[in-house]
Amino acid sequence: MADTLPSHASVVVIGGGIMGCSTFYHLAKMGVSDAILLERNALTSGTTWHSAAQVRALRHSRNQTRMIQYSIELYSQLEQETGQSVGWIQKGALSIATTPDRLTHIQRQEALAKAYGLNAQSISVAEAKERWPLMNADDVLGAVWSPDDGRVSPSDVCAALVKAAKKLGAKLFERTGVTGILTENGRIRGVESSQGTIMCDAIALCAGLWSREVGAMAGAEVPALACEHFYLLTKPVDGIVGNMPTLSDQDNHLYIRDDSGGLLVGCLEPLGKPIAPGVLNETFEFGLLPEDWDHFEPMMINALRRLPALEKAEVKMLLNGPESFTPDGTFMLGETAETRGLFLGCGMNSLGIASGGGAGMNLAHCIVHGHTAYDLPEADAKRFAPAFNNLDHLMARAPEILGTRYDIAFPGKQYKSARNLRSLPLDKEYRDAKAHMGQFNGWERPLYFNKTAEPVLRFDRPDWFENVRAEVMAAHQEAAIFDSSTFGKIEVQGPDAESFLLHVCAGHMTRPPGSVIYTAMLNERGTFESDLTAQRIAQDHYRLFVGTTAIKRDLAWLRHHSQGFNNVTLTDSTESYAVLGLMGPEAARIVHQCGATADVDKIGYFKHGTVHLAGKQVRAARMSFVGEAGWELTCRVDDVPAVYAALVAAGAKPAGLLAQSSMRIEKGFCAMGHELDGDTTPIAAGLAFTIRKGSGYIGADALVEARARGEVSRIISLTLDDNTAVPLGHEPIYLDGRVVGQTSSCAFGYRVGKPVGLGYSHEPLKDGVRVKIDIARQMSDATVTIGTLFDPEGMRMKGRG
Template identity: 40%
Template sequence: MTTLPTTAKAVIIGGGIIGCSTAYHLAKLGWTDTVLLERKKLTSGTTFHAAGLVGQLRSNANITQLLGYSVDLYSKLEEETGLGTGWKMNGGLRLACNEERWTEVKRQATTAHSFGLEMELLTPSEALELWPLMDISDLVGAAFMPTDGQANPSDITQALAKGARMAGASIFEDTKVTDLEVENGRIKAVITDLGRIECEKVIVCAGQWTRSFAKRFGVNVPLVSMEHQYMLTEPMGVPGNLPTLRDPDRLCYYKEEVGGLVMGGYEPNPIPWAVDGIPEGFHYSLLGSNFDHFEQIMEQALGRVPGLQTAGIKTLTNGPESFTPDGNFIIGEAPELKNFFVGAGFNAFGIASGGGAGMVLAEWAKNGEPPFDLWSADIRRFGRPHFDTDWVRTRTVEAYGKHYTMAWPYEEHDSGRPCRKSPLYDVLADAGACFGEKLGWERPNWFADTSRGETPKDVYSFGRQNWFEAVGREHKAARDAAVVFDQTSFAKFALKGPDAVAALNWICANNVDRPVGSLTYTQMLNDKAGIECDLTVGRVAHDEFYIVTGTGFATHDFNWISRNIPEGMNCQLFDITSSNAVLALMGPEARNILEKVTRDDVSNDGFRFGTIRTIGIAGCPVQALRVTYVGELGWELHLPVEYAEAVYAALMQAGRDHGLKNAGYRSLEALRLEKGYRAWGSDIGPDHTPFEAGLGWAVKLGKNIDFKGRAAAQAQKSGGVKKMLACFTVDPDVVLLGRETIYRNGQRVGWLTSGGYGYTVGKSIGLGYVRNPDGVDADYVMSGDYELEVATERVRAQVHMEPLYDPKMLKVRG
């Protein structure tokens, strides 16, 4: 009879590769009383039937770093534990069969270079030398990453489990978790069929079972199960050092196994599994082989590997795996329940992620924060639409089907739409809006002029896309006249209570203890002075604040604020996003238009920049914020949703003689790049501090007020920084998208965090950090000679430390 410990520091639920890796790393960090519980046998969920390819490159630097950590760990794990892992660093090939895919591959190669990875571009004949089994008649080129590889999923998991035991962790198989004890919103204990374990932290790595388990405790984990098939041939003389191969134009991947080939793929019409729940007792189980459904993949593969026509098929494995609505995995502490961590939804790259994901989860659980910014995989990126499993499944089916399709710039999902709509949705659709979607919200990206024959639909390419001229018109209107943006999707919170000002001044880096009616732009910092939130705070009463942040950060920022209200302080945070519509009126004519629709004083003296006041428009009490994200005179007008159409109509009527136009998020992006405004999640985040990002002016170090992150911010201000955000401009024919490599005096020093086009300056614009381990200041940045690598080609770039556009000085730099 297995005897469970009665207490543990952390309990891990799930014995696949993610759970075993987390146990391994927690034990290595000194938490030797870590316990891993597996309801059946290790690897018996989905790990045992994984294909085992280990690639590293992703579009995000830190996800790439996480995958690179896996490679480093797997290369030494066998020596450490004495157990074979099947790890082979035989490299990875990616093919391109048309010019657009070749452009994508070249951009991926530049991304690899940005992140410090070696990725070589090959001719078709060079690729054939590495992979002699394929037909290259349709090949344009290929990319080779020598540090990619493959592993045996079960073996590598068992090695991680042994390493965890060697470091002091305990692993119990055939132990089913039946319940959790939660007390005052915190984990108290794990209940199993063999006993109770009191613990501080629970880390759920239960694969496709995670969503249903977490839901019992109010935690939302947006993943669903999908059938995924791959074939193994009989031995056919395949050399053991053959690189892994990804052939996205034919939707297929390949790896060598015991002299044969493993071949699988991502069909455009995937099959969801367990729609009504995973069957009881499902473990070490596979689904019936679906040869009819796999035939479309097989036909594509036969064109690439003619030898498959005569190869014997040993197995066709059909195993369910968990996939997510955006194709990225889910990691981090649940916003709904303190000390409840999740590592799940790995979208068929769990083996590649396993080592790094376990390291991140272990450090996150132990230290209270991840070792680096993982926003693109953070559980807090999800929100209200993701509570509905049917919506999650609908979107995930689309995401699975796009696994190997072209990753177009600015590409939008089509499924599950429309979901969340502004009250102006139909009005703006009639005005030619082409909508995008974020966190379920429909948001105008740009407006087509139907009188010119334009259609409000994106046509994707790697060059200038079909909306380029339309966005230019909106951009010009913002600079010369005025535009209105529907920004109803903004996340909006109210913080109320006697201690609201004290709590918020602890959480905010800037000083919010200012008179009622003040508006404060501020960051919220972690203990390393990294930027966790970037938002606007309005003081609407002595004991109440109105907080506005980006659409996609609703869950994250609400969680950060609520978790960091000091214990014992009396204030409450409310999400009031759905209550208020937002219309942003921006441009030099904004005041003239606003004066026509309100009797309130909106003159410069009567309504100063950085203030918030209630004004009347069309019978509506409008909370007006004098602020701008485009570099022009402007107001955000926040109003109850039922007034939205009336206020919008009044503005459009008043603006008719002043050149007022509708505008969307694409022009907003171009406008903010010209002005050098930072965007959280790309230009700034937990890995960047205000002094690195040029936002030190918004940090209250000059005041005797303590705040979270102050000590680290003070130390950095005194000691200097090793990276600094700068602006780069290049020829307008060069399309910048972000992740292009920055070279200073011929040396790689970073990559672009944002890229776009500035219609006023007539150049392509990028923001990015210039790095130097010996320190960086503005003189260092400006003294360099710069190039950007774009799709593997280097182009000369100009560097700037001031905004390109300054309306006060009537100056355009570039």
Template identity: 40%
Template sequence: MSEFPSQARAVVIGGGIIGCSTAYHLAKLGWKGTIIVERHKLTSGSTWHAAGLVGQLRTSANITQLLKYSVELYNKLEEETGLATGWKMNGGLRLACNRERLTEIKRQATTAHSFGLEMEILTAQEAQKLWPVMDISDVVGAAFLPTDGQVNPADIAQSLAKGARQNGVKIYEETAVTGIVIEKGRAVGVVTDKGTIRCDVVINCGGQWAREIGQLAGVSVPLTSVQHQYIVTEPMGGVPKNLPTLRDPDRLIYFKEEVGGLVMGGYEHNPIPWKPNGERGKLPENFAFQLLENDWDHFEPLMEQAMARVPGLQQAGIKQMINGPESFTPDGNFILGEAPELKNFYIGAGFNAFGIASGGGAGRALAEWVAAGEQPMDLWPVDIRRFGTVHRDKNWVLTRTLEAYAHHYSMAWPHEELESGRPVRTSPLYGRLKEQGAVFGWKLGWERPNWFAPKGVDPKDIYSYGRQNWFDHVGAEHKAARERVVLIDQTSFAKFMMVGKDAEAALSWIAANDVTKKPSSIIYTQMLNQRGGIECDLTVTRLAEDAYYIVTGTGYATHDFNWISRHIPEGLDARLIDVTSAYGVLSLMGPKARDVLHEVTLSNISNTAFPFGTMQEVMIAGVPVRALRVTYVGELGWELHVSMDGLAVVYDALMQAGVPHGIANAGYRAIESLRLEKFYRAWSSDISPDHSPLEAGMGWVVKLKKNIPFLGRDALSTLAAKKLPKLLACFTVDDPSIVLLGRETIFRNGKQVGWLASGGYGYTLQTNIGIGYVRNPQDGVSPEDVLSGSYELEIACQRYPAKVSLQPLYDPKNERVKA
């Protein structure tokens, strides 16, 4: 090896599959001067002992595409590098042992079809033909994905490493990173036990040690090491070489073929974290190519399930048991992206035991993110900016991660809420609302009312794939919003202040809509990336010449603050301040909202004096209130932003004044059904970095006709000059027996053209509503094209006729505007 370098363009920390893949793809992008530093030997952390199953389907289209790319890469990598990878495209089976699980896998198959994957629903007998050594006495069906497969994890990583070397990457093993060099808020180098390397970019692919590497840079990487066990049997009779991988989630186990025998592991409901040095200790630095002590007592329940599924295991010899720690995250998704705390410091870690399946695609996406300076596609499910302050707490992360691990093979119920580590952040109204039957959901640490159980109704969710127990109660809240008035605690909104003499100039560049309005104006706007995709979707209220108040969704607090602050042009006097914890928010919505507000304030709140899209300071019960006349439910209403210490007083005053008008509490599930009827878009589903405002039918909120430069303008101008590749539309399915959840496949004139981004029920219209893009990347899509088609939606592998609209389905002036 040549002399140890003092300079590099990019330093990748960690020589597991993700580090090797990221360096390989950076080199393919022409990044000269990329190096990998590995504390021990390549693959010595968790890569070498991974089970090696490669499944592709996820609930996100883009994450599924990443895994599809892994398969494409593994298909050709051995030919490129000359190193065997052990890749076999032998397909993957998933069993269902009850009717609810069968519904789940049918919905998964529809999701697969939406995302361009083959997935077949099989009978138990058809599944047994593919997997002859299993007992099928309790199997009611199965799903088969023929392009899934398996791989030798260490071999695939070594092959990626060789490919990286062939393209100029230098690899330094036995090199420990002891520090990160930081200057002016940027990572500019790494300190190792062999010397300091200055670089443009640092990429943390440290696996289980990624959290501790992050701490060297003041960056939170929320993951936990969990013990994961599997066995390898001696060769068994009847096990063919082309045996598909098998997942049996009802029994919590998985299988793959290996040298004529089986590998079997699973995801128990009582996982054991790896805490080698106690609660506060660090993971050992010398843990390389090592395993943990076998725990047969803990593994026994999985072994019993496996022997019931494969009776031949009772006579099979056990060649080896593997107990290897792997990194898991609080939500079961991996972590990619640039750290919000530190520029030029990227993370690729926390792969939840599917790092081998993700390796090719995640490495490519991270490399492209590094090279371009922004994500190459919508990667929100794995974006590190999905985390918040609660995720900095190691103990909280441990608690929630163990719950997520235990859910790995549980039913993926619609609307399911994890329960551990709650509550963390609560509104001052939490106790009041709980006493009134509030059933809370969780979002980025906040407790938020999802729905309210009337007296005599158990205030908890009961999950199913049909109409859940809250359906009628949410319908009552929806009806109250449409016909009377509701009060919704939306205190969890993320709230920022942009201040400084150049605040207008900064926001004019970042925001796609015109923010050069007079004080008291509310501007609904998106913020775009260089491709014209929507990075943020929020409201901006001008308070003064040098101050704006920004309100965005609860879950996007870290992301949006990071995006806005990182894009303030250099040299401007503009500062972004997070004021979320300073203000509570009450949304007063419904045709009687003005009547209620009139009872509690002396301010003139008539339509003339207080028009839509404006803000006024009013007094309620002795408390100053910033009242924003906006709506996300399609009715007359105000968001009332109140100091936290005055929130309860204002709530009580409004509830008392609302009694004659039939006021009711409402929650977030009612908001969802109300916004669907109005065809209001939701960021991270209907709109995202992959969607432009033009494609989303929101060109009216973009200042393209004004001579004001803004980020993403050039891309939008190019898009506007031609037929768009996709258009967002609203769909209804009147069949009351079905439930829309999102990811259902859209067919136009018999041809697949997209999938639903979101779905639910419109109680006023009494119909199922979905929102999704009609796509035609080759020839483009016009509004006339969309409206001229005949539509069907595939739901759980069955097609249902659907109607389409490009306009809101509900208008309060004309209550039923059906498609």
């Protein structure tokens, strides 16, 4: 331990668990030799020390999988680098299924592994029994074997990481608690500690269970909460010889492995036990919570059924250690929206060791280079609406998140807790129309209407199939209303509005007032930070419409880049305006019946103008996200009930998000989080035509380089032959027996009468080429289309079809 706290450091890492140690190590590796790590007690003394320390590579996204693959590579070579043993044991992992739906789930995981280049394969029940002889396999239907997974000693890994960082000049201070964080004008300036004050340029907040409270010292929201987490340890058991694979019995909420000749039986039970803030204070060091056999009993019954040898095993202890969980089950990584220079690496959801190596590398990369090494939007620190940081909501949601770790990944699954945080202006009207609601950034949005019973979640054709068909057909043959009120709305005003948006946006922002402009916001790498639609209302006023889940992130990005533009203001007007998309061949008749004058017919495609509907002033924008003619109608929140009532009385029918998604995919429209992300350029996404020529905007130089190296569009549309196939997205695409791409968005295309998808190809594919889509290891034939599946000329949405 270093003796004297320095007066200044480039970066202060707070917390000596796996995330803090990994970030500390990677900062030093990236040249931040004056980084320091502050640990209130001793290294790993919070939750890291008692981790079961499983490292399983496959995750639901390519980059999260890539991140854990990095962890595996790091852990396997640390001993050679540092001379410190880390206890890396690579004996693989075995996932079993005891229900048909779980079998589909693990087969979808196997297919995903193929897309990501991981070694995973289905094996017979007999082979699974050979790999785990102590297992009762009477009810097992199938299994998937992942030979490259492993486990590690968490304390030894942290010791090795710190040892390597210190050799590079970084300094560790144990027994140094953080008592305050200094900020100035919304930016980090320093840290107050029990050993003195240190000024710094950035903080990596990796304080585990206590991250929410430490973040609040800097005025930042860190929605994470601790829950109790249990595993059983036994004394040596006959039949355990050496190290064995990790056994995942997720239908019974169990994970099982050997431990010192005995068994470690852990659970992620359906509903966990939350721990209120303050219960675990600064004295909680290498601590455990009381055993709770009553709570563990249902899991113990499951374990005895799976492992008959457990009945005679002698119990060492029922370990109860806290773990922190976030509202969506994914950790937080990156700079906060509220405080510049404060970077989060916390809320690990019991995956700290598996994620820690790669997550620490990405956090260090973000601090040093301004962005993660690859896009990790699902972990973005800015993704949560403020409502999720409410303690009551966290106490309700965190226990559910613990249980969902082993849920079957059914399409359409929704959380049950912490619901109804934000309601649409038309919430009552939609519920009266029997809407089935889903939660997005805290908002309750209609997924589909005319629900007659709670849907049974499944992998084959969903219960809502005909409901969605009716809504698509309403938009295709008559008129439907799609509510987009949850989209973020940002007012950009002032004499510098145009010059500012020319700097941050790659689109044609000089178009005159009355124009609608689709544009990308790019980073310096020429990849997407966001895509948005701008309405130019006046020479000095634009209204930006951004994604439902993007408002916090996009507003932070815009505010950061507005420095130097003194005559521009940015205002979040999301909850001041409602937006209804009226789409379909009857849309024109309906708006006239509701009071619009002939002026509405003069609004050209991608233009907007003011009209009156039901006596209310409405801004009508001629555009379509579903490929049918109509308008997006923006009005004040107080006015939307009257407007909606008039539209419905004139014959429009409400339609939900599932219908909109189906129609979007048929039209080949890309969406953030699906086709567009921080690893993708507009060129690769087939959106080069939306980008203005020349320079002057963020990312322009990178696009010049991309064109020079021959980058072309890689986006494809897919039509599946089998009408009963249900692709969900992320399926591998095969050509001649090799993986050539992956789906990104999928649905049933009701207007084309087939299951459809969008995807990316790794290599050029010709229009009409035949490929196969791997849906849970069942190959489905499909045809590639370069372009749009429905109305390729776009005549219908322009009112000419």
